[in-house]
Amino acid sequence: MxxxxxxxxxxxxxxxxxxxxxxxxxxxxxxxxxxxxxxxxxxxxxxxxxxxxxxxxxxxxxxxxxxxxxxxxxxxxxxxxxxxxxxxxxxxxxxxxxxxxxxxxxxxxxxxxxxxxxxxxxxxxxxxxxxxxxxxxxxxxxxxxxxxxxxxxxxxxxxxxxxxxxxxxxxxxxxxxxxxxxxxxxxxxxxxxxxxxxxxxxxxxxxxxxxxxxxxxxxxxxxxGGNPTPGKPNPMTQVIRLQGKILQVRDVDTPLTVGYGATHKVTGPTRVATVAVGYADGFLRSLSSSGYGYIGGVRVPIIGRVSMDLITLDVSSVPHSQSLPGGLIDLIGPDNPVDAVAESAGTIGYEILTSLGRRYHRVYVDGN
Ligand SMILES: Cc1ncc(COP(=O)(O)O)c(C=O)c1O
Missing domain, CATH: 3.20.20.10 (Alanine racemase)
Structure with a gap:
Protein backbone atom coordinates (compact mmCIF):
# COMPACT_ATOMS: atom_id res chain seq x y z
CA MET A 1 0.00 0.00 0.00
CA GLY A 225 -23.08 0.91 3.59
CA GLY A 226 -24.95 0.15 0.34
CA ASN A 227 -28.67 0.88 0.49
CA PRO A 228 -30.59 -2.42 0.64
CA THR A 229 -33.86 -0.51 0.12
CA PRO A 230 -33.31 1.51 -3.08
CA GLY A 231 -35.75 4.39 -3.45
CA LYS A 232 -36.12 4.65 0.33
CA PRO A 233 -33.77 6.31 2.85
CA ASN A 234 -30.68 4.22 3.44
CA PRO A 235 -30.95 2.49 6.84
CA MET A 236 -27.26 1.60 6.85
CA THR A 237 -24.29 3.60 8.14
CA GLN A 238 -21.75 4.81 5.58
CA VAL A 239 -18.47 2.94 5.79
CA ILE A 240 -16.05 4.55 3.37
CA ARG A 241 -14.66 7.96 2.61
CA LEU A 242 -12.46 8.59 -0.44
CA GLN A 243 -10.49 11.84 -0.46
CA GLY A 244 -8.57 12.72 -3.62
CA LYS A 245 -5.50 14.96 -3.47
CA ILE A 246 -5.32 18.14 -5.51
CA LEU A 247 -2.13 18.13 -7.59
CA GLN A 248 -2.59 21.40 -9.46
CA VAL A 249 -5.05 24.26 -9.71
CA ARG A 250 -5.32 26.56 -12.72
CA ASP A 251 -7.55 29.35 -13.91
CA VAL A 252 -8.88 28.81 -17.41
CA ASP A 253 -11.15 30.81 -19.66
CA THR A 254 -12.66 30.50 -23.11
CA PRO A 255 -11.83 29.22 -25.67
CA LEU A 256 -10.10 26.42 -23.71
CA THR A 257 -11.30 22.89 -23.22
CA VAL A 258 -10.50 20.42 -20.44
CA GLY A 259 -9.19 16.87 -20.81
CA TYR A 260 -9.09 14.16 -23.47
CA GLY A 261 -11.37 14.58 -26.42
CA ALA A 262 -11.84 18.24 -25.47
CA THR A 263 -15.30 17.23 -24.28
CA HIS A 264 -15.61 19.99 -21.68
CA LYS A 265 -15.72 23.46 -23.17
CA VAL A 266 -15.10 26.26 -20.70
CA THR A 267 -17.89 28.85 -20.89
CA GLY A 268 -16.35 31.49 -18.63
CA PRO A 269 -13.56 31.99 -16.11
CA THR A 270 -13.16 28.68 -14.28
CA ARG A 271 -10.83 27.34 -11.62
CA VAL A 272 -9.88 23.75 -12.40
CA ALA A 273 -8.43 21.41 -9.79
CA THR A 274 -6.61 18.31 -11.04
CA VAL A 275 -6.90 15.39 -8.63
CA ALA A 276 -4.69 12.28 -8.56
CA VAL A 277 -7.42 9.65 -9.06
CA GLY A 278 -8.41 8.00 -12.34
CA TYR A 279 -10.00 4.98 -13.89
CA ALA A 280 -6.88 2.94 -13.06
CA ASP A 281 -8.01 3.43 -9.45
CA GLY A 282 -11.47 2.12 -10.18
CA PHE A 283 -12.84 5.64 -10.42
CA LEU A 284 -15.10 4.78 -13.30
CA ARG A 285 -14.72 6.54 -16.63
CA SER A 286 -18.48 6.86 -16.81
CA LEU A 287 -18.15 9.56 -14.12
CA SER A 288 -16.70 11.81 -16.85
CA SER A 289 -18.58 15.13 -16.72
CA SER A 290 -21.25 13.52 -14.53
CA GLY A 291 -19.78 12.88 -11.08
CA TYR A 292 -19.14 15.28 -8.23
CA GLY A 293 -16.70 15.91 -5.48
CA TYR A 294 -17.25 17.96 -2.33
CA ILE A 295 -15.04 20.48 -0.57
CA GLY A 296 -16.31 21.52 2.84
CA GLY A 297 -19.83 20.49 1.87
CA VAL A 298 -19.75 22.46 -1.43
CA ARG A 299 -20.40 20.41 -4.56
CA VAL A 300 -17.66 20.62 -7.21
CA PRO A 301 -18.48 18.93 -10.53
CA ILE A 302 -16.12 16.65 -12.42
CA ILE A 303 -15.49 18.31 -15.76
CA GLY A 304 -14.12 16.53 -18.81
CA ARG A 305 -13.15 12.91 -19.06
CA VAL A 306 -11.86 10.75 -16.24
CA SER A 307 -8.40 9.73 -17.40
CA MET A 308 -6.18 6.90 -16.20
CA ASP A 309 -4.63 8.67 -13.24
CA LEU A 310 -6.37 12.04 -13.07
CA ILE A 311 -9.69 13.81 -12.88
CA THR A 312 -10.46 17.51 -13.22
CA LEU A 313 -13.07 19.33 -11.15
CA ASP A 314 -14.54 22.81 -11.39
CA VAL A 315 -13.73 24.36 -8.01
CA SER A 316 -14.76 27.92 -8.95
CA SER A 317 -17.46 27.97 -6.24
CA VAL A 318 -14.98 27.23 -3.43
CA PRO A 319 -12.70 29.82 -1.78
CA HIS A 320 -9.12 29.61 -3.10
CA SER A 321 -7.86 28.82 0.38
CA GLN A 322 -9.88 25.55 0.33
CA SER A 323 -8.80 24.40 -3.11
CA LEU A 324 -5.02 24.60 -3.05
CA PRO A 325 -2.59 21.93 -4.27
CA GLY A 326 -2.20 19.33 -1.53
CA GLY A 327 -5.82 19.88 -0.40
CA LEU A 328 -8.37 17.07 -0.39
CA ILE A 329 -11.64 16.68 -2.28
CA ASP A 330 -14.24 14.20 -1.01
CA LEU A 331 -15.00 11.87 -3.92
CA ILE A 332 -17.01 9.41 -1.82
CA GLY A 333 -18.14 10.39 1.63
CA PRO A 334 -20.89 11.81 3.76
CA ASP A 335 -22.11 14.20 1.02
CA ASN A 336 -21.81 11.71 -1.83
CA PRO A 337 -22.30 8.18 -0.53
CA VAL A 338 -21.47 5.10 -2.56
CA ASP A 339 -24.96 4.79 -4.06
CA ALA A 340 -24.99 8.44 -5.19
CA VAL A 341 -21.63 7.98 -6.90
CA ALA A 342 -22.98 4.81 -8.49
CA GLU A 343 -25.98 6.67 -9.82
CA SER A 344 -23.76 9.35 -11.39
CA ALA A 345 -21.67 6.58 -12.94
CA GLY A 346 -24.72 4.69 -14.23
CA THR A 347 -23.93 1.61 -12.18
CA ILE A 348 -24.58 0.07 -8.77
CA GLY A 349 -22.84 0.61 -5.44
CA TYR A 350 -21.44 -2.94 -5.63
CA GLU A 351 -19.33 -1.98 -8.63
CA ILE A 352 -18.08 1.24 -7.05
CA LEU A 353 -17.01 -0.65 -3.93
CA THR A 354 -15.39 -3.63 -5.62
CA SER A 355 -13.52 -1.36 -8.04
CA LEU A 356 -11.81 0.66 -5.28
CA GLY A 357 -8.19 0.83 -6.32
CA ARG A 358 -4.99 -0.51 -4.89
CA ARG A 359 -3.14 2.81 -5.19
CA TYR A 360 -5.14 4.48 -2.44
CA HIS A 361 -3.61 4.87 0.98
CA ARG A 362 -6.04 2.94 3.18
CA VAL A 363 -6.80 3.93 6.74
CA TYR A 364 -8.86 1.60 8.91
CA VAL A 365 -10.70 3.25 11.76
CA ASP A 366 -13.27 2.20 14.31
CA GLY A 367 -15.65 5.14 14.25
CA ASN A 368 -17.71 3.78 17.12
C1 LIG B 1 -25.20 -16.34 -3.26
C2 LIG B 1 -25.06 -14.98 -2.68
N1 LIG B 1 -25.51 -14.76 -1.42
C3 LIG B 1 -25.43 -13.53 -0.85
C4 LIG B 1 -24.88 -12.47 -1.53
C5 LIG B 1 -24.85 -11.11 -0.88
O1 LIG B 1 -25.70 -10.25 -1.58
P1 LIG B 1 -25.84 -8.70 -1.19
O2 LIG B 1 -24.50 -8.10 -1.39
O3 LIG B 1 -26.84 -8.19 -2.18
O4 LIG B 1 -26.30 -8.65 0.21
C6 LIG B 1 -24.42 -12.65 -2.82
C7 LIG B 1 -23.87 -11.51 -3.57
O5 LIG B 1 -23.80 -11.42 -4.74
C8 LIG B 1 -24.51 -13.95 -3.42
O6 LIG B 1 -24.07 -14.17 -4.68
Whole structure:
Protein backbone atom coordinates (compact mmCIF):
# COMPACT_ATOMS: atom_id res chain seq x y z
CA MET A 1 0.00 0.00 0.00
CA UNK A 2 1.41 3.46 -0.84
CA UNK A 3 2.30 5.74 2.06
CA UNK A 4 -0.09 8.58 2.83
CA UNK A 5 2.39 11.13 1.41
CA UNK A 6 2.92 9.11 -1.79
CA UNK A 7 -0.68 8.29 -2.56
CA UNK A 8 -3.11 10.18 -4.78
CA UNK A 9 -6.04 9.56 -2.46
CA UNK A 10 -6.91 8.42 1.02
CA UNK A 11 -9.51 5.72 1.50
CA UNK A 12 -10.83 5.59 5.06
CA UNK A 13 -12.72 2.44 6.01
CA UNK A 14 -14.76 2.49 9.18
CA UNK A 15 -14.79 -1.05 10.56
CA UNK A 16 -16.96 0.12 13.45
CA UNK A 17 -19.61 1.09 10.88
CA UNK A 18 -19.35 -2.35 9.22
CA UNK A 19 -19.96 -3.99 12.61
CA UNK A 20 -22.81 -1.58 13.43
CA UNK A 21 -24.42 -2.49 10.10
CA UNK A 22 -24.06 -6.21 10.80
CA UNK A 23 -25.57 -5.81 14.27
CA UNK A 24 -28.50 -3.81 12.91
CA UNK A 25 -29.19 -6.42 10.21
CA UNK A 26 -29.03 -9.20 12.80
CA UNK A 27 -31.46 -7.21 14.93
CA UNK A 28 -33.94 -7.18 12.03
CA UNK A 29 -33.94 -10.95 11.65
CA UNK A 30 -36.86 -12.87 12.99
CA UNK A 31 -36.77 -15.56 15.64
CA UNK A 32 -33.58 -17.53 15.85
CA UNK A 33 -32.32 -16.63 12.39
CA UNK A 34 -28.58 -16.09 12.31
CA UNK A 35 -26.68 -13.49 10.34
CA UNK A 36 -23.62 -14.37 8.28
CA UNK A 37 -21.22 -11.95 6.61
CA UNK A 38 -20.57 -12.08 2.87
CA UNK A 39 -16.96 -11.00 2.38
CA UNK A 40 -16.27 -12.16 -1.17
CA UNK A 41 -14.35 -9.97 -3.64
CA UNK A 42 -12.01 -8.91 -0.85
CA UNK A 43 -14.87 -7.83 1.39
CA UNK A 44 -16.52 -5.90 -1.46
CA UNK A 45 -13.22 -4.12 -2.03
CA UNK A 46 -12.67 -3.05 1.58
CA UNK A 47 -10.24 -5.77 2.70
CA UNK A 48 -11.80 -9.13 3.52
CA UNK A 49 -9.42 -10.08 6.27
CA UNK A 50 -9.80 -6.80 8.17
CA UNK A 51 -13.56 -6.73 7.66
CA UNK A 52 -14.03 -10.36 8.68
CA UNK A 53 -11.81 -10.01 11.75
CA UNK A 54 -13.87 -6.99 12.84
CA UNK A 55 -17.16 -8.82 12.18
CA UNK A 56 -15.93 -11.83 14.09
CA UNK A 57 -15.20 -9.53 17.02
CA UNK A 58 -18.79 -8.29 16.79
CA UNK A 59 -20.10 -11.87 17.01
CA UNK A 60 -20.33 -13.01 13.38
CA UNK A 61 -19.22 -16.64 13.08
CA UNK A 62 -20.35 -17.61 9.56
CA UNK A 63 -18.77 -16.17 6.41
CA UNK A 64 -19.36 -16.62 2.70
CA UNK A 65 -16.75 -16.01 -0.01
CA UNK A 66 -16.81 -16.77 -3.73
CA UNK A 67 -13.40 -18.35 -4.34
CA UNK A 68 -11.35 -21.02 -2.62
CA UNK A 69 -8.38 -18.65 -2.35
CA UNK A 70 -10.57 -16.07 -0.62
CA UNK A 71 -11.52 -18.76 1.88
CA UNK A 72 -7.89 -19.70 2.45
CA UNK A 73 -7.02 -16.06 3.16
CA UNK A 74 -9.87 -15.83 5.63
CA UNK A 75 -8.97 -19.08 7.37
CA UNK A 76 -5.53 -17.63 8.13
CA UNK A 77 -7.11 -14.89 10.25
CA UNK A 78 -10.22 -16.70 11.51
CA UNK A 79 -9.19 -20.13 12.77
CA UNK A 80 -12.62 -20.99 14.16
CA UNK A 81 -15.14 -19.39 11.78
CA UNK A 82 -17.45 -21.30 9.45
CA UNK A 83 -16.29 -20.40 5.94
CA UNK A 84 -18.49 -21.27 2.95
CA UNK A 85 -17.31 -21.10 -0.67
CA UNK A 86 -20.14 -20.03 -2.98
CA UNK A 87 -18.48 -20.84 -6.30
CA UNK A 88 -18.35 -24.44 -5.23
CA UNK A 89 -16.00 -27.36 -5.41
CA UNK A 90 -13.20 -26.99 -7.94
CA UNK A 91 -12.05 -30.28 -9.48
CA UNK A 92 -9.07 -31.71 -7.59
CA UNK A 93 -9.40 -29.25 -4.70
CA UNK A 94 -11.40 -31.30 -2.19
CA UNK A 95 -8.31 -31.97 0.01
CA UNK A 96 -7.78 -28.21 0.45
CA UNK A 97 -11.37 -27.78 1.61
CA UNK A 98 -10.85 -30.49 4.16
CA UNK A 99 -7.41 -29.40 5.38
CA UNK A 100 -8.74 -25.90 5.92
CA UNK A 101 -12.19 -26.91 7.20
CA UNK A 102 -13.95 -25.03 4.40
CA UNK A 103 -17.51 -25.72 3.36
CA UNK A 104 -18.10 -25.94 -0.41
CA UNK A 105 -21.44 -24.85 -1.79
CA UNK A 106 -22.36 -27.68 -4.18
CA UNK A 107 -24.04 -26.25 -7.24
CA UNK A 108 -24.81 -29.34 -9.33
CA UNK A 109 -25.33 -33.08 -9.05
CA UNK A 110 -21.79 -33.79 -10.26
CA UNK A 111 -20.29 -31.79 -7.38
CA UNK A 112 -22.61 -33.48 -4.91
CA UNK A 113 -21.43 -36.89 -6.14
CA UNK A 114 -17.78 -35.80 -6.06
CA UNK A 115 -18.02 -34.48 -2.48
CA UNK A 116 -19.90 -37.58 -1.30
CA UNK A 117 -17.34 -39.91 -2.91
CA UNK A 118 -14.49 -37.92 -1.40
CA UNK A 119 -16.09 -38.00 2.06
CA UNK A 120 -16.77 -41.74 1.81
CA UNK A 121 -13.15 -42.35 0.76
CA UNK A 122 -12.00 -40.29 3.76
CA UNK A 123 -14.56 -41.96 5.99
CA UNK A 124 -15.60 -38.53 7.27
CA UNK A 125 -19.08 -36.99 6.88
CA UNK A 126 -17.80 -33.50 6.14
CA UNK A 127 -20.13 -30.52 5.76
CA UNK A 128 -21.22 -29.05 2.43
CA UNK A 129 -24.05 -26.78 1.33
CA UNK A 130 -26.39 -27.44 -1.56
CA UNK A 131 -27.51 -24.49 -3.65
CA UNK A 132 -30.99 -24.77 -5.13
CA UNK A 133 -31.61 -22.43 -8.06
CA UNK A 134 -35.04 -20.81 -7.73
CA UNK A 135 -34.81 -18.18 -10.41
CA UNK A 136 -31.31 -16.85 -11.01
CA UNK A 137 -30.41 -19.44 -13.67
CA UNK A 138 -26.81 -18.88 -12.68
CA UNK A 139 -25.45 -21.26 -10.06
CA UNK A 140 -27.26 -24.02 -8.22
CA UNK A 141 -29.38 -27.06 -9.01
CA UNK A 142 -32.18 -26.29 -11.46
CA UNK A 143 -35.62 -27.75 -10.56
CA UNK A 144 -34.98 -30.89 -12.64
CA UNK A 145 -31.85 -31.70 -10.64
CA UNK A 146 -33.65 -30.95 -7.36
CA UNK A 147 -36.30 -33.51 -8.38
CA UNK A 148 -33.60 -36.11 -9.17
CA UNK A 149 -31.98 -35.44 -5.78
CA UNK A 150 -35.34 -35.82 -4.03
CA UNK A 151 -35.83 -39.19 -5.79
CA UNK A 152 -32.32 -40.36 -5.00
CA UNK A 153 -31.70 -39.23 -1.41
CA UNK A 154 -28.73 -41.62 -1.11
CA UNK A 155 -26.75 -39.06 -3.13
CA UNK A 156 -26.82 -36.83 -0.04
CA UNK A 157 -25.59 -39.60 2.25
CA UNK A 158 -21.97 -39.84 3.34
CA UNK A 159 -21.56 -36.14 3.99
CA UNK A 160 -23.24 -33.59 6.25
CA UNK A 161 -25.75 -31.32 4.54
CA UNK A 162 -25.02 -28.04 6.31
CA UNK A 163 -27.11 -25.47 4.44
CA UNK A 164 -29.71 -25.56 1.71
CA UNK A 165 -29.24 -22.20 0.11
CA UNK A 166 -30.92 -20.21 -2.63
CA UNK A 167 -30.42 -16.67 -3.90
CA UNK A 168 -32.94 -13.95 -4.78
CA UNK A 169 -32.73 -12.24 -8.16
CA UNK A 170 -34.83 -9.12 -7.45
CA UNK A 171 -34.77 -8.59 -3.69
CA UNK A 172 -34.02 -4.89 -4.17
CA UNK A 173 -37.41 -4.54 -5.91
CA UNK A 174 -39.88 -5.53 -3.18
CA UNK A 175 -42.86 -5.59 -5.55
CA UNK A 176 -41.21 -7.77 -8.16
CA UNK A 177 -43.31 -10.93 -8.58
CA UNK A 178 -40.19 -13.09 -8.82
CA UNK A 179 -39.58 -12.62 -5.08
CA UNK A 180 -42.73 -14.47 -4.10
CA UNK A 181 -42.23 -17.02 -6.87
CA UNK A 182 -38.71 -17.78 -5.65
CA UNK A 183 -39.96 -18.00 -2.06
CA UNK A 184 -42.61 -20.54 -3.11
CA UNK A 185 -40.12 -22.55 -5.18
CA UNK A 186 -37.59 -22.52 -2.35
CA UNK A 187 -40.23 -23.83 0.06
CA UNK A 188 -41.13 -26.57 -2.41
CA UNK A 189 -37.48 -27.60 -2.75
CA UNK A 190 -37.04 -27.60 1.05
CA UNK A 191 -40.06 -29.85 1.43
CA UNK A 192 -38.58 -32.47 -0.90
CA UNK A 193 -34.99 -32.50 0.40
CA UNK A 194 -33.59 -33.59 3.77
CA UNK A 195 -33.65 -30.98 6.53
CA UNK A 196 -30.72 -28.61 6.84
CA UNK A 197 -30.12 -25.02 7.86
CA UNK A 198 -32.00 -22.81 5.37
CA UNK A 199 -30.34 -19.72 3.93
CA UNK A 200 -32.15 -17.44 1.47
CA UNK A 201 -31.94 -13.68 2.09
CA UNK A 202 -29.17 -11.36 0.95
CA UNK A 203 -29.09 -7.72 2.21
CA UNK A 204 -32.26 -6.61 0.44
CA UNK A 205 -33.94 -9.96 1.14
CA UNK A 206 -33.76 -9.21 4.86
CA UNK A 207 -35.98 -6.17 4.23
CA UNK A 208 -38.61 -8.23 2.35
CA UNK A 209 -39.93 -9.49 5.67
CA UNK A 210 -39.72 -12.35 8.12
CA UNK A 211 -40.83 -15.08 5.70
CA UNK A 212 -37.63 -14.52 3.75
CA UNK A 213 -35.34 -14.89 6.79
CA UNK A 214 -35.37 -18.67 7.39
CA UNK A 215 -32.35 -19.78 9.49
CA UNK A 216 -29.41 -17.83 8.09
CA UNK A 217 -29.24 -14.53 6.22
CA UNK A 218 -26.30 -13.73 3.92
CA UNK A 219 -25.94 -9.95 3.69
CA UNK A 220 -23.09 -8.39 1.76
CA UNK A 221 -23.53 -4.90 0.36
CA UNK A 222 -25.52 -3.50 3.31
CA UNK A 223 -22.59 -4.30 5.62
CA UNK A 224 -20.52 -1.91 3.53
CA GLY A 225 -23.08 0.91 3.59
CA GLY A 226 -24.95 0.15 0.34
CA ASN A 227 -28.67 0.88 0.49
CA PRO A 228 -30.59 -2.42 0.64
CA THR A 229 -33.86 -0.51 0.12
CA PRO A 230 -33.31 1.51 -3.08
CA GLY A 231 -35.75 4.39 -3.45
CA LYS A 232 -36.12 4.65 0.33
CA PRO A 233 -33.77 6.31 2.85
CA ASN A 234 -30.68 4.22 3.44
CA PRO A 235 -30.95 2.49 6.84
CA MET A 236 -27.26 1.60 6.85
CA THR A 237 -24.29 3.60 8.14
CA GLN A 238 -21.75 4.81 5.58
CA VAL A 239 -18.47 2.94 5.79
CA ILE A 240 -16.05 4.55 3.37
CA ARG A 241 -14.66 7.96 2.61
CA LEU A 242 -12.46 8.59 -0.44
CA GLN A 243 -10.49 11.84 -0.46
CA GLY A 244 -8.57 12.72 -3.62
CA LYS A 245 -5.50 14.96 -3.47
CA ILE A 246 -5.32 18.14 -5.51
CA LEU A 247 -2.13 18.13 -7.59
CA GLN A 248 -2.59 21.40 -9.46
CA VAL A 249 -5.05 24.26 -9.71
CA ARG A 250 -5.32 26.56 -12.72
CA ASP A 251 -7.55 29.35 -13.91
CA VAL A 252 -8.88 28.81 -17.41
CA ASP A 253 -11.15 30.81 -19.66
CA THR A 254 -12.66 30.50 -23.11
CA PRO A 255 -11.83 29.22 -25.67
CA LEU A 256 -10.10 26.42 -23.71
CA THR A 257 -11.30 22.89 -23.22
CA VAL A 258 -10.50 20.42 -20.44
CA GLY A 259 -9.19 16.87 -20.81
CA TYR A 260 -9.09 14.16 -23.47
CA GLY A 261 -11.37 14.58 -26.42
CA ALA A 262 -11.84 18.24 -25.47
CA THR A 263 -15.30 17.23 -24.28
CA HIS A 264 -15.61 19.99 -21.68
CA LYS A 265 -15.72 23.46 -23.17
CA VAL A 266 -15.10 26.26 -20.70
CA THR A 267 -17.89 28.85 -20.89
CA GLY A 268 -16.35 31.49 -18.63
CA PRO A 269 -13.56 31.99 -16.11
CA THR A 270 -13.16 28.68 -14.28
CA ARG A 271 -10.83 27.34 -11.62
CA VAL A 272 -9.88 23.75 -12.40
CA ALA A 273 -8.43 21.41 -9.79
CA THR A 274 -6.61 18.31 -11.04
CA VAL A 275 -6.90 15.39 -8.63
CA ALA A 276 -4.69 12.28 -8.56
CA VAL A 277 -7.42 9.65 -9.06
CA GLY A 278 -8.41 8.00 -12.34
CA TYR A 279 -10.00 4.98 -13.89
CA ALA A 280 -6.88 2.94 -13.06
CA ASP A 281 -8.01 3.43 -9.45
CA GLY A 282 -11.47 2.12 -10.18
CA PHE A 283 -12.84 5.64 -10.42
CA LEU A 284 -15.10 4.78 -13.30
CA ARG A 285 -14.72 6.54 -16.63
CA SER A 286 -18.48 6.86 -16.81
CA LEU A 287 -18.15 9.56 -14.12
CA SER A 288 -16.70 11.81 -16.85
CA SER A 289 -18.58 15.13 -16.72
CA SER A 290 -21.25 13.52 -14.53
CA GLY A 291 -19.78 12.88 -11.08
CA TYR A 292 -19.14 15.28 -8.23
CA GLY A 293 -16.70 15.91 -5.48
CA TYR A 294 -17.25 17.96 -2.33
CA ILE A 295 -15.04 20.48 -0.57
CA GLY A 296 -16.31 21.52 2.84
CA GLY A 297 -19.83 20.49 1.87
CA VAL A 298 -19.75 22.46 -1.43
CA ARG A 299 -20.40 20.41 -4.56
CA VAL A 300 -17.66 20.62 -7.21
CA PRO A 301 -18.48 18.93 -10.53
CA ILE A 302 -16.12 16.65 -12.42
CA ILE A 303 -15.49 18.31 -15.76
CA GLY A 304 -14.12 16.53 -18.81
CA ARG A 305 -13.15 12.91 -19.06
CA VAL A 306 -11.86 10.75 -16.24
CA SER A 307 -8.40 9.73 -17.40
CA MET A 308 -6.18 6.90 -16.20
CA ASP A 309 -4.63 8.67 -13.24
CA LEU A 310 -6.37 12.04 -13.07
CA ILE A 311 -9.69 13.81 -12.88
CA THR A 312 -10.46 17.51 -13.22
CA LEU A 313 -13.07 19.33 -11.15
CA ASP A 314 -14.54 22.81 -11.39
CA VAL A 315 -13.73 24.36 -8.01
CA SER A 316 -14.76 27.92 -8.95
CA SER A 317 -17.46 27.97 -6.24
CA VAL A 318 -14.98 27.23 -3.43
CA PRO A 319 -12.70 29.82 -1.78
CA HIS A 320 -9.12 29.61 -3.10
CA SER A 321 -7.86 28.82 0.38
CA GLN A 322 -9.88 25.55 0.33
CA SER A 323 -8.80 24.40 -3.11
CA LEU A 324 -5.02 24.60 -3.05
CA PRO A 325 -2.59 21.93 -4.27
CA GLY A 326 -2.20 19.33 -1.53
CA GLY A 327 -5.82 19.88 -0.40
CA LEU A 328 -8.37 17.07 -0.39
CA ILE A 329 -11.64 16.68 -2.28
CA ASP A 330 -14.24 14.20 -1.01
CA LEU A 331 -15.00 11.87 -3.92
CA ILE A 332 -17.01 9.41 -1.82
CA GLY A 333 -18.14 10.39 1.63
CA PRO A 334 -20.89 11.81 3.76
CA ASP A 335 -22.11 14.20 1.02
CA ASN A 336 -21.81 11.71 -1.83
CA PRO A 337 -22.30 8.18 -0.53
CA VAL A 338 -21.47 5.10 -2.56
CA ASP A 339 -24.96 4.79 -4.06
CA ALA A 340 -24.99 8.44 -5.19
CA VAL A 341 -21.63 7.98 -6.90
CA ALA A 342 -22.98 4.81 -8.49
CA GLU A 343 -25.98 6.67 -9.82
CA SER A 344 -23.76 9.35 -11.39
CA ALA A 345 -21.67 6.58 -12.94
CA GLY A 346 -24.72 4.69 -14.23
CA THR A 347 -23.93 1.61 -12.18
CA ILE A 348 -24.58 0.07 -8.77
CA GLY A 349 -22.84 0.61 -5.44
CA TYR A 350 -21.44 -2.94 -5.63
CA GLU A 351 -19.33 -1.98 -8.63
CA ILE A 352 -18.08 1.24 -7.05
CA LEU A 353 -17.01 -0.65 -3.93
CA THR A 354 -15.39 -3.63 -5.62
CA SER A 355 -13.52 -1.36 -8.04
CA LEU A 356 -11.81 0.66 -5.28
CA GLY A 357 -8.19 0.83 -6.32
CA ARG A 358 -4.99 -0.51 -4.89
CA ARG A 359 -3.14 2.81 -5.19
CA TYR A 360 -5.14 4.48 -2.44
CA HIS A 361 -3.61 4.87 0.98
CA ARG A 362 -6.04 2.94 3.18
CA VAL A 363 -6.80 3.93 6.74
CA TYR A 364 -8.86 1.60 8.91
CA VAL A 365 -10.70 3.25 11.76
CA ASP A 366 -13.27 2.20 14.31
CA GLY A 367 -15.65 5.14 14.25
CA ASN A 368 -17.71 3.78 17.12
C1 LIG B 1 -25.20 -16.34 -3.26
C2 LIG B 1 -25.06 -14.98 -2.68
N1 LIG B 1 -25.51 -14.76 -1.42
C3 LIG B 1 -25.43 -13.53 -0.85
C4 LIG B 1 -24.88 -12.47 -1.53
C5 LIG B 1 -24.85 -11.11 -0.88
O1 LIG B 1 -25.70 -10.25 -1.58
P1 LIG B 1 -25.84 -8.70 -1.19
O2 LIG B 1 -24.50 -8.10 -1.39
O3 LIG B 1 -26.84 -8.19 -2.18
O4 LIG B 1 -26.30 -8.65 0.21
C6 LIG B 1 -24.42 -12.65 -2.82
C7 LIG B 1 -23.87 -11.51 -3.57
O5 LIG B 1 -23.80 -11.42 -4.74
C8 LIG B 1 -24.51 -13.95 -3.42
O6 LIG B 1 -24.07 -14.17 -4.68
Missing amino acids: PKMEHSGAILTIDLGAVCANWLSLRERLSGLAECAGVVKADGYGLGAEKVAAALSGAGCRIFFVAHLDEALGLRAVLPDAEIHVLNGLMPGCAPEYIENRLVPVLNDLGSIDAWREFCVAQDQALPADVHVDTGMSRLGLPPGEVAILADQPHRLEGFTLANLISHLACADEPDHPLNRQQLADYRTALATLPAARRSFANSSGIFLGAEYHFDLARPGVALY
